[in-house]
Amino acid sequence: SLDECHLVTLPRVNDARGNLTFIEGGRHVGFDIQRVYYLYDVPGGAERGGHAHRELEQLFIAMSGSFDIVLDDGNLRQRFSLNRSYVGLYVPRMVWREIDNFSSGSVCMVLASQPYDEADYFREYGDFRDAVRQRPAAPASVPL
Ligand code: TYD
Secondary structure, three states: OHHHOEEEEOOEEOOOOOOEEOOOEOOOEOOOOOEEEEEOOOOOOOOEEEEEEOOOOEEEEEEEOOEEEEEEOOOOEEEEEEOOOOEEEEEOOOOEEEEEOOOOOOEEEEEEOOOOOHHHEEOOHHHHHHHHHHOOOOOOOOOO
């Protein structure tokens, strides 16, 4: 759900020759990284995403430029702006995402917990929301 989504500040080695950021599995990312992909050459006004995943966990990083990610857990919606090479946005399973406002020349890198699998996608928002409603999150407290 949305309360599991959060920004991760990655280590930075600042240097007059240029800065360096690194990501270590098991330390900066809570899942086993099985795939890396990136979006680039995104034309102005384009939107990416528009789906949710049954099991996949991801970390989004604006390697260059900026873009927004709108997250939706079927109940709440929140917009995040990414514009730093050392900040990642963690997105757990079962969160709908839309990516827009790409700046020119921006690069969106994604670390993912599973190889690509089309069967893991919800491509229709209605299907995603039905699935969320059928299996609601655990209640905050159990009534007596
Ligand atoms: P999709 O996940 O819909 O892109 P986005 O969420 O960034 O808008 O993927 C677009 C196409 O690329 C789709 O046909 C599947 C293919 N694809 C792969 O083959 N491997 C991958 O790792 C990814 C992310 C996509």
